[in-house]
Amino acid sequence: MADWESILAFLQPKDSPYCPETPSLTQKVFLRTYAMEGLFGGAAGGGKSSALLMSALQYVDVPNYSAIIFRRTYADLALPGAIMDRFTTWIANADDVSWNGSLYVATFPSGARISFGYLNNSQDYLRYKGAEFQFIGMDEVTEIREHDYRYLFSRLRRPATGPVSQVPLRMRCASNPAPNWVRQRFIVEAETTGRVFVPSLLTDNPGIDAESYRQSLQALDPVERKRLEEGDWWSTTLGTMFDRESVVLLENEELPTLTPKAKAVRFWDLAASEPSPAYPDPDWTVGTLMLFDQGIAYVLDVKKIRHRGEKVEQFIAQTAYEDGASVPIRMEQEPGSAGKALINQYARFVVPGFDIMGIRSTGDKVTRARPFAAAIANGNVRVVRGTWLTDWLDEFSAFPEACPHDDQVDSATGAFSFLTGLGLPQRKRAAILA
Ligand SMILES: Nc1ncnc2c1ncn2[C@@H]1O[C@H](COP(=O)(O)OP(=O)(O)O)[C@@H](O)[C@H]1O
Ligand SMILES: [Mg+2]
Structure with missing residues (x-):
């Protein structure tokens, strides 16, 4: 009979020694999801971007595993403090990971790779023609075109044999709320399609001082504040004609x-x-x-x-x-x-x-x-x-x-x-x- 410890161990998501942050409970839920499509969405500061990096890292011990993380523009991706910057800080002390700063690819001892990309122009997706990934992450996915999302979905593949064939295929998104195709795909249609939506709250993140962060959100207009503070996907933006x-x-x-x-x-x-x-x-x-x-x-x-x-x-x-x-x-x-x-x-x-x-x-x-x-x-x-x-x-x-x-x-x-x-x-x- 299984004891509690082995049950708890079973419930723990697979982790990676390259991740310096201990996942919060909601991040664990996201990491433990094996559905093909998942969105971690909601309040800003809930640890969504970190969760994408954690997810991508989960299988870097598998030879030939290939993961990629996108943001809409190069600047969003590469600016100091942005997701790629955080990633390179995470691996900075790992002597066994090599980082190619011009191709934005990290190669792990197993031969696994995590790369970064952007989808600014309408033709950018063509750069990934013929590529194969077992993990595709999209940070701030509401800024990404639905067409690009669907196209990249077709790049989610794995060979029939070998170690990579055992890795789950995962499309993982993170975003603050916005009233567009992402809301339709994950909030409205999630239940009937098997897509998983994990709501993110500011208070979930142990790495952030929620109170001071909340203070800094007070300056936003009410609609944006409801999105970023409460993770409300249904708060509508104001138009300029009717009050x-x-x-x-x-x-x-x-x-x-x-x-x-x-x-x-x-x-x-x-x-x-x-x-x-x-x-x-x-x-x-x-x-x-x-x-x-x-x-x-x-x-x-x-x-x-x-x-x-x-x-x-x-x-x-x-x-x-x-x-x-x-x-x-x-x-x-x-x-x-x-x-x-x-x-x-x-x-x-x-x-x-x-x-x-x-x-x-x-x-x-x-x-x-x-x-x-x-x-x-x-x-x-x-x-x-x-x-x-x-x-x-x-x-x-x-x-x-x-x-x-x-x-x-x-x-x-x-x-x-x-x-x-x-x-x-x-x-x-x-x-x-x-
Ligand atoms: N589990 C965690 N433990 C410690 N710090 C965390 C954790 N998750 C996120 N953080 C830190 O909290 C801050 C906000 O997280 P981030 O992933 O950028 O949030 P979001 O993308 O939801 O706005 C970042 O500095 C990040 O490194
Ligand atoms: Mg983020």
């Missing part, structure tokens, strides 16, 4: 009594793809129900769906019946005959009898969003609390620089432009607003 603090929120029963001049619209921004492995994050179809009265816009409801055409049609029809026939339906109409045909299809077969029309948009999204942004900044937009609100505010406050999608912004600005007669000749517009 969520300026949006006036109302409970449903706080809606004022409207004047007879109040106008309403359900404005749809259409999309027609559902998520697929090749296209995991397509646009949404979004419909905003907005009222306009006495110069104030009220956002009453936002509906969104991500599906193929037929399901989208059912969804829009259902929404039309819920809103009632007194609410006009407007849709962003794509240019050309296909756009016209689609509106016609809706008018005849999806919501027959409703007041539906297509509206062709002019100008770019940012220009179109300006009047609505100004109305929000002036305190003239009231938003009724609904389950969709958080998501809606996230998108607006990230627009336009930092949001992965702008369908909710498009839909709202479409509704606002329609209700305020923007884009119409002055005389017609005056009649609308009178």
Whole structure:
């Protein structure tokens, strides 16, 4: 029967005499992971970069083992204090390791190699054509292109026989959070794909004074701070057009009594793809129900769906019946005959009898969003609390620089432009607003 000591010994990750730092508990979890893909991600200072070096070193006793660690640019890789610098300090006192400072390769007594590389330009990955590694590390992987990541994945190989055939193939990443493909690949898809995500926290690292480090993070903007201090992958970056603090929120029963001049619209921004492995994050179809009265816009409801055409049609029809026939339906109409045909299809077969029309948009999204942004900044937009609100505010406050999608912004600005007669000749517009 196994005793505790042998069980504990079994749980210990394989270590290397070249590593001067004793792994923390989370670093051990990362080192003990045998899944092909793993991400150590989260707070800055959690020991992620060190964990990559530790992982690469685990098998340097195996003849012909080959590992490589990447950063996006040469400067990121080679500056004093950066990951390669740390590595050369680690091996500086080991007489049996030779370091080639022009090729960035360390060779160990067994013949194993650890090299370093960067992927700055879009052609850089081609330097690794034909190369074979059993370990590929990517530090600050959120800065690396997804294409380069996938290409290098194909360089993860080992021969069928010999000592290296016993070494696990490992793709290992480390990064502070960022809302891009890395989040999708490891946080969203990890569970269903067998990829491993090890969350990193500042407090995990015995080699850092967490309190003084935390102090130094206080100067960052709140979004960046949530990422670096708490390792929050969902904290969104702020865009420059909408400030969520300026949006006036109302409970449903706080809606004022409207004047007879109040106008309403359900404005749809259409999309027609559902998520697929090749296209995991397509646009949404979004419909905003907005009222306009006495110069104030009220956002009453936002509906969104991500599906193929037929399901989208059912969804829009259902929404039309819920809103009632007194609410006009407007849709962003794509240019050309296909756009016209689609509106016609809706008018005849999806919501027959409703007041539906297509509206062709002019100008770019940012220009179109300006009047609505100004109305929000002036305190003239009231938003009724609904389950969709958080998501809606996230998108607006990230627009336009930092949001992965702008369908909710498009839909709202479409509704606002329609209700305020923007884009119409002055005389017609005056009649609308009178
Ligand atoms: N297990 C450890 N023991 C001692 N010091 C560590 C350990 N892990 C990391 N460090 C040190 O803590 C500092 C921050 O670690 P680093 O790997 O750069 O964090 P991250 O990449 O998560 O920002 C570095 O100086 C590193 O050498
Ligand atoms: Mg790091």
